[in-house]
Amino acid sequence: MPELNRQYHEGVKIEVDFNPCMKHKLVRKTVREFAEAELGPIAHEIDAEARFPLEVIEKMRPLNFFGLQVPRRFGGADIDSISYAITIEEISRVSGAVGLCVTVHNSVGVFPILKFATEEQKQRFIPKLASGEHIGAFCLTEANAGSDASGVETHAVLDGNGYIINGTKIFVTNGGICSIPLIFAIADPGKPSASASVFIVEKHMPGFSVGEIEDLCGMRANPVSSLFLEDCRVPEENLLGKVGDGMKIGFAALDTGRIGIGAQAVGIAQAAFEASVKYSRERQQFSKPISSFQSVQNILADMATQIDASRLLVYRVCALKDSGKPFSKEASMAKLFCSSAASMITGQAVQIHGGYGYSKEYDVERYFRDAKVTEIYEGTSEIQRMVISRNVLAEPM
Amino acid sequence: MKQVPMVTELPWDAKTGTLKRELSEGMMNPACKHALEAALRLKHEHKGHITAITMGPPMAEEILREAIAMGVDRCLMLSDKKMAGADTLVTSYTLARAIEIFCADFDLILCGCHTSDSETAQVGPQLAEELDIPGIAYVEDVQINSRIITIKRLSDNFLETLEMDMPGLITLTTRNYAPRYTPIAGLQDAFDEPNILVVSADDLGLDEAFIGISGSPTMILDVYSPTAQKKNIVMQGTPKKIVEELLERFDDRIGSVIRKDLKVEK
Numbered sequence: 001m002p003e004l005n006r007q008y009h010e011g012v013k014i015e016v017d018f019n020p021c022m023k024h025k026l027v028r029k030t031v032r033e034f035a036e037a038e039l040g041p042i043a044h045e046i047d048a049e050a051r052f053p054l055e056v057i058e059k060m061r062p063l064n065f066f067g068l069q070v071p072r073r074f075g076g077a078d079i080d081s082i083s084y085a086i087t088i089e090e091i092s093r094v095s096g097a098v099g100l101c102v103t104v105h106n107s108v109g110v111f112p113i114l115k116f117a118t119e120e121q122k123q124r125f126i127p128k129l130a131s132g133e134h135i136g137a138f139c140l141t142e143a144n145a146g147s148d149a150s151g152v153e154t155h156a157v158l159d160g161n162g163y164i165i166n167g168t169k170i171f172v173t174n175g176g177i178c179s180i181p182l183i184f185a186i187a188d189p190g191k192p193s194a195s196a197s198v199f200i201v202e203k204h205m206p207g208f209s210v211g212e213i214e215d216l217c218g219m220r221a222n223p224v225s226s227l228f229l230e231d232c233r234v235p236e237e238n239l240l241g242k243v244g245d246g247m248k249i250g251f252a253a254l255d256t257g258r259i260g261i262g263a264q265a266v267g268i269a270q271a272a273f274e275a276s277v278k279y280s281r282e283r284q285q286f287s288k289p290i291s292s293f294q295s296v297q298n299i300l301a302d303m304a305t306q307i308d309a310s311r312l313l314v315y316r317v318c319a320l321k322d323s324g325k326p327f328s329k330e331a332s333m334a335k336l337f338c339s340s341a342a343s344m345i346t347g348q349a350v351q352i353h354g355g356y357g358y359s360k361e362y363d364v365e366r367y368f369r370d371a372k373v374t375e376i377y378e379g380t381s382e383i384q385r386m387v388i389s390r391n392v393l394a395e396p397m
Numbered sequence: 398m399k400q401v402p403m404v405t406e407l408p409w410d411a412k413t414g415t416l417k418r419e420l421s422e423g424m425m426n427p428a429c430k431h432a433l434e435a436a437l438r439l440k441h442e443h444k445g446h447i448t449a450i451t452m453g454p455p456m457a458e459e460i461l462r463e464a465i466a467m468g469v470d471r472c473l474m475l476s477d478k479k480m481a482g483a484d485t486l487v488t489s490y491t492l493a494r495a496i497e498i499f500c501a502d503f504d505l506i507l508c509g510c511h512t513s514d515s516e517t518a519q520v521g522p523q524l525a526e527e528l529d530i531p532g533i534a535y536v537e538d539v540q541i542n543s544r545i546i547t548i549k550r551l552s553d554n555f556l557e558t559l560e561m562d563m564p565g566l567i568t569l570t571t572r573n574y575a576p577r578y579t580p581i582a583g584l585q586d587a588f589d590e591p592n593i594l595v596v597s598a599d600d601l602g603l604d605e606a607f608i609g610i611s612g613s614p615t616m617i618l619d620v621y622s623p624t625a626q627k628k629n630i631v632m633q634g635t636p637k638k639i640v641e642e643l644l645e646r647f648d649d650r651i652g653s654v655i656r657k658d659l660k661v662e663k
Contacts, residue, residue: 022459023588026466029424030579064581077582087581 018312027083031090034063043095046221047366050213052177053098053221060102060132065091067130068106070114074126081318085263089311092267096370097221099267101135103260104173108253108378109136112182112198116241116249125180125200137178138253139169139227147383149184149250150193154229156185162235163187165199165207169227173377176213176223179203183229184250187243196246200238207232218369255328257378258335259321262314265335265342265374266307272342272349272367273303279353290352299348306341313337329391336384339374346371398429398449398464400457401514425460427571428509434574435539436507437468443541446470448500452480452491461593466583467576471592473499479598482610485519491608492520493527494601499594503564505546510535510568521568532566533559537573 020028038056046053060066068084070076079087084106092099110129113122113136128134145151154167165185172181181201188195201208211226241249277300280291290296313334320327346368350357357364375381402421425433436447449464451457452475461472475495483491496503506528508521518534525532538549544563549556551572598608606612630646632639 022462023584025422026459026463026587027581027584029422030463030466030581030584034578059578062580063578068581072582077580077585079581079585083581083584 024082024086027079028086028090031087032093034060035091035094039091039094039098043221044363044366046095047097048220048360050215050220052101052223053095054177056098057101057132064130065102066105066132066135067110067126068102070110070126070130074122074130076126076130081259081321082315085259085266085314085318088260088263089267089270089314092264093271094267095221096264096268096367097219099264100219100222101174101177103264104138104257105129105132105136107257107260108138109174109178109180109182111256112138112240112249112253113200115252116198116245117200121200121237121240129180134179135174135177137172137174137181137227138257139172139181140184140250141171142167142169147380149196149247152184152186152192152196154183154185155189156187156197156199156234158187159233162233163199163239165201165229165232165234167229168211169229171214171224171377172227173219173222173224175225175227176210181227182240182253183227184246186246193247194244196250197243198240198246198249199234200240201229201232201234202238205232205234216373218366218371218373220369251328254379255331256321258331258384259314259317261374261378262310262317262331262334262338265338265371266310266314268367268371268374269303269307269310269338269342269345272346272364272371273300273307275362275364275367276300276303276349276352279356283354296352299352303345303348306345310334310338310341329388332379332384332387332391335374335378336381336388339371340381342371342374398433398451398460398509399426399512399514400424400451400453400460401426401512423456423459425463426509426512426514428511428513428569429460430509430576431571431574432507432509432569433464433467433469434576435569436505437577438574439505439539439541440468445504448473448503450492450495450500451475452483452488454481458593462584462587462591463579465587465591465593466579468583472594474593474595475601476595477597477599478609479603479605480609482613483608484613484615485517485523486614487608487612489520489523489527490612491598491601491603492524494603495596496524496528498601499596504544505541505563506530506566507539508566508568510570518568521566525566528564528566530564530566531561532568533561534568536567536569539567539569 038059042053064077067074067076068079068087069081070078072078088099088103091102110126113125117125129136140149140152142153144153154165154169156163156165165183167185169183172178179202183199183201185197185199186192186195187197207230209228211228214224216224280296280300281289283290317327317330317334320330346364349364350368353362353364356362359365400423403424433449439445440447447469448471449461449469450473451461455476457476458474461474464472473495475491480491496506506524508524510521511518522532522534533548533550535550536548537551540547546561546563546565546567548559548567550559598605632642
């Protein structure tokens with residue numbers, strides 16, 4: 001921990017407070033109350049029917065869920081990153097799919113515009129995104145590009161005062177409902193990385209269309225879909241940053257997005273843990289509640305420990321981000337750890353529930369399906385390890 | 398308004414028979430939250446200014462922050478070790494003195510009709526007495542027209558409509574005025590610019606002898622979880638003897654409830 005040692009040698013007192021402050025407690029209570037009341041009764045059904053709950057989204061709009069970290073002047077709540085993580089965690093604890101919609105919109109959908117857009121572009125796009133009137137999306141993945149962003153084949157050709165974009169994006173979270181997707185395209189097929197660019201595409205633009213909603217294993221209430229761009233003409237003023245800024249924007253967006261996915265994984269794991277504690281106290285075998293068996297107790301202990309560690313990793317990266325320090329490595333660590341913990345914990349929750357856990361009657365199988373994808377999207381676990389090791393190897397010994 | 402323990406968790410100290418308040422998470426008493434919602438709707442309709450008041454330990458500040466996030470204009474927090482252990486009478490007395498000093502020109506006081514942790518439903522009506530203003534308890538609907546407060550309340554099986562002049566006090570049930578959700582931006586505001594005035598006993602010029610536990614005439618003899626039991630008893634003998642025995646049994650049962658032997662008192 002070179003950073004810590006340096007501070008120690010300089011005689012800087014390092015104070016770490018692990019107790020949540022009053023604000024963070026209140027954020028948790030507030031979001032939990034909303035999620036349990038509004039999403040709790042339908043979470044099972046919207047998963048089973050693969051239905052995006054627009055009626056709840058409507059209620060979330062005036063409560064600032066779509067402008068969580070957007071400055072006040074654009075109509076956002078401008079909350080700190082730990083409050084942000086708590087918000088995502090608590091929504092995801094009840095519905096992973098809605099938590100996904102909110103975190104993807106706020107992090108990779110809105111954040112890149114806030115960070116890289118011109119003032120004029122911000123004025124144009126941010127207020128309607130912050131109010132939730134428009135839902136954002138981030139479109140990098142293609143049939144032949146995902147972990148390898150340089151494999152993007154969607155291309156943009158300069159034509160007068162605009163660009164003609166052609167290509168197909170797949171597995172777009174919020175795809176079916178997004179109105180302002182950020183599209184990654186290359187301007188020069190000979191130099192894909194150096195010419196990668198991001199375009200703010202608007203749903204009404206001719207040539208833009210939405211494909212079928214994907215039939216996925218989990219996160220089924222989120223309308224994940226393909227997006228098609230066929231000779232889609234995008235005016236120059238919709239280019240985010242400059243031509244060639246794509247990689248920079250993408251990495252910055254993903255770093256932020258990973259905090260949200262980490263928090264989402266914590267929420268799903270927490271739900272699975274709570275269900276397991278409850279069930280193991282109630283379920284009787286050999287005339288005793290199964291929570292009295294050491295083999296079950298060990299699982300619960302591991303679950304609790306993994307969740308605690310996950311949450312602390314998320315909060316640590318949030319604190320780093322808010323202090324303005326680099327947080328790429330820590331975001332990857334949090335995302336890697338939280339997602340693999342969530343996968344493990346939700347699997348254990350199914351195990352504790354036995355046959356019932358494998359049944360659609362109980363929620364744990366939904367948690368299990370939802371948790372798996374946290375290891376895949378916003379950079380697979382393999383990509384997180386790549387980011388972390390790259391950072392670790394670059395640090396002075 | 399009052400901070401009460403979260404309904405889902407009530408850590409109970411079986412030895413002392415008290416609630417371990419320091420271990421429990423607090424929340425705004427549900428009836429108080431409904432009263433706040435009623436106040437916010439009145440403010441929306443008639444303009445005006447809302448002050449939220451609570452008396453409690455420092456952690457009760459949380460419900461005031463929540464009230465700010467929901468839309469109140471300022472808060473008074475009566476918090477002082479000298480105020481600790483107050484019964485309902487002294488609580489009403491202390492609140493009344495604070496209102497006289499800090500909210501002298503109020504039009505309407507809205508209280509929750511009762512709290513989820515003690516259920517006495519006394520503070521609101523006593524506060525109206527202390528301030529010498531009209532008060533109506535168990536209100537379900539409140540409207541204001543040219544300084545006349547019109548309320549509706551369920552009384553037994555019929556709906557009463559009552560009118561009273563301003564200034565007045567009402568206590569609200571949880572039947573109507575479902576509280577709004579708190580916007581996230583409001584939460585941020587509540588911590589960026591909290592308009593909370595912390596008031597001590599000295600600020601109110603109150604003598605320690607009249608507030609807190611030393612000023613409270615109520616003595617709590619025992620607090621325990623009630624248990625329900627059903628038992629059939631067959632009594633035999635002359636009707637007179639049965640009635641006498643029955644009365645004695647009533648005395649015994651009541652005595653065991655308040656943990657005092659009524660017969661000894663006679």
